[in-house]
Amino acid sequence: MLEPCTYVIFGATGNLAQKKLMPALYHLEQAGRLPEGMRVLGIGRRDWDDETWRKTVEDWLTPRARSGLDAEVFARFRERLFFFQGDINDDASYARLQMLLNGPDYPSNIAFYMSVAPAEFAVVSNGLAAAGLNRDDDGWRRMVLEKPFGYDLESAEILNKRLHRHWREDQIFRIDHYLGKGTIQNILVFRFANLMLEPLWNRNYIDHVQIIHAESAGIEQRAGYYDGAGALRDMVQSHLLQMLTLVAMEPPANLDAECLRDEKVKVLRSIRPIPQSAVHAHAFRAQYGRGNIGKEKVGGYLDEKGVPPQSTTETYAALKVYIDNWRWRNVPFYLRTGKRMAQSTSQISIRFKHPPQQLFRETQIDQLKPNWLLMGIQPNECLRLELQVKQPGLEMVAETQRLDAATCGVSQYGIDAYEALLLDVIDGDHSLFLRFDEVSWAWRVVDPILKVWATERDFIHSYPAGSWGPQEANRLFVREDQDWRNTLEDE
Numbered sequence: 008m009l010e011p012c013t014y015v016i017f018g019a020t021g022n023l024a025q026k027k028l029m030p031a032l033y034h035l036e037q038a039g040r041l042p043e044g045m046r047v048l049g050i051g052r053r054d055w056d057d058e059t060w061r062k063t064v065e066d067w068l069t070p071r072a073r074s075g076l077d078a079e080v081f082a083r084f085r086e087r088l089f090f091f092q093g094d095i096n097d098d099a100s101y102a103r104l105q106m107l108l109n110g111p112d113y114p115s116n117i118a119f120y121m122s123v124a125p126a127e128f129a130v131v132s133n134g135l136a137a138a139g140l141n142r143d144d145d146g147w148r149r150m151v152l153e154k155p156f157g158y159d160l161e162s163a164e165i166l167n168k169r170l171h172r173h174w175r176e177d178q179i180f181r182i183d184h185y186l187g188k189g190t191i192q193n194i195l196v197f198r199f200a201n202l203m204l205e206p207l208w209n210r211n212y213i214d215h216v217q218i219i220h221a222e223s224a225g226i227e228q229r230a231g232y233y234d235g236a237g238a239l240r241d242m243v244q245s246h247l248l249q250m251l252t253l254v255a256m257e258p259p260a261n262l263d264a265e266c267l268r269d270e271k272v273k274v275l276r277s278i279r280p281i282p283q284s285a286v287h288a289h290a291f292r293a294q295y296g297r298g299n300i301g302k303e304k305v306g307g308y309l310d311e312k313g314v315p316p317q318s319t320t321e322t323y324a325a326l327k328v329y330i331d332n333w334r335w336r337n338v339p340f341y342l343r344t345g346k347r348m349a350q351s352t353s354q355i356s357i358r359f360k361h362p363p364q365q366l367f368r369e370t371q372i373d374q375l376k377p378n379w380l381l382m383g384i385q386p387n388e389c390l391r392l393e394l395q396v397k398q399p400g401l402e403m404v405a406e407t408q409r410l411d412a413a414t415c416g417v418s419q420y421g422i423d424a425y426e427a428l429l430l431d432v433i434d435g436d437h438s439l440f441l442r443f444d445e446v447s448w449a450w451r452v453v454d455p456i457l458k459v460w461a462t463e464r465d466f467i468h469s470y471p472a473g474s475w476g477p478q479e480a481n482r483l484f485v486r487e488d489q490d491w492r493n494t495l496e497d498e
């Protein structure tokens with residue numbers, strides 16, 4: 008049973024709270040997973056009282072609650088919600104907050120969730136510490152930090168030092184919500200609970216690996232953040248590299264957070280550094296122009312509110328990396344992400360090599376298709392294996408058959424990644440959160456690319472909104488028979 012606690016959300020009126028945090032907490036309420044007496048204190052500058060906050064949350068949840076907002080569940084949930092008007096730059100706000108939290112109404116175990124701009128992490132963590140809210144002599148005190156953790160290696164190191172002035176590592180939870188997704192958690196089970204995969208999981212049998220995240224949405228109202236970040240920082244440095252570590256890691260000694268993270272760090276450290284002179288051979292960037300998403304005409308990135316007219320920020324990034332260890336040497340890992348793409352889909356696709364002998368050359372099976380193992384992350388959670396089999400009939404003709412795990416299909420469990428992760432924070436489990444060395448090695452992978460791109464500000468490739476991105480990105484492939492696997496269906 009989880010201990011009662013208080014979730015304090017900085018940036019409670021923002022996009023993340025609206026789309027992810029409050030729906031996740033509500034669904035945990037519905038599932039009966041929130042501890043008795045737990046409270047959620049939203050913090051923002053707006054002149055709101057508890058009732059305004061509760062009404063706002065109700066409006067947010069109405070379109071987002073799975074199978075509609077349940078009045079009874081929400082009645083329970085709203086009793087947990089409170090609002091605190093405060094300014095993160097004002098010392099007096101932290102002193103008032105401290106008085107409130109140390110009062111009798113709030114459980115003394117407290118998680119502070121930083122749903123604020125990354126530049127403000129240090130401000131809030133200092134403010135909390137100055138008010139003594141980092142001290143855990145009476146109940147635990149934890150801090151959850153959203154990504155990106157820094158803007159590059161150097162800023163990440165500075166931020167980390169600042170946090171450590173007042174917070175111990177075991178109090179810090181660096182979230183990467185991809186680690187809470189069903190299929191991502193399944194990678195470890197699938198790899199390490201099945202003997203048959205392990206002999207094949209290496210450079211002898213795997214041709215290449217693709218890790219792809221595409222979104223049909225644009226940047227929405229996030230120009231302020233996104234234009235300074237770009238796709239490489241926003242998705243690749245964090246989510247995509249994390250997925251890569253799970254696909255590529257060695258079996259950990261056990262499932263302890265430290266053992267798991269040790270293995271992930273080993274993978275990141277083994278990624279072959281990309282020298283600045285080789286950036287163009289390894290990385291490709293582009294920006295969406297005007298186009299159509301389904302039947303709707305949409306503007307380009309430069310038409311988005313708040314984006315400077317000359318911006319060359321990438322909304323699409325593709326990257327080729329190699330992991331220089333015994334298992335993976337010379338197997339390309341292709342990572343790709345884009346906004347305003349043809350569909351919203353994320354998947355990991357593993358292509359196996361061709362059999363060594365072309366036994367069927369003289370038959371109608373002229374060109375055998377390779378085996379693929381596909382791991383659908385969203386919208387469908389799926390594990391799919393594609394095999395070649397003979398078509399029924401007199402002719403010797405092969406076709407692709409798919410073996411799907413029974414869970415394939417639009418996820419019937421519909422658990423959002425944040426639900427699992429918010430509970431892990433209460434439970435004090437760091438397994439699905441990032442240790443600083445993971446973050447810093449991930450920055451080392453992308454830093455040379457960021458540096459080169461930052462100096463090339465006068466041109467960026469573009470792709471029409473609603474497409475799968477620019478053809479030119481295909482230059483990353485090392486062989487002509489390699490191509491992007493965009494969805495679970497295409498071949």
Ligand code: BG6
Nearest residue numbers: 154184222241242246353385424
């Ligand atoms: C966030 C990025 O971390 O992940 C967003 O900042 C992106 O730009 C989002 O849209 C994607 O998450 P999900 O869970 O919707 O795939």
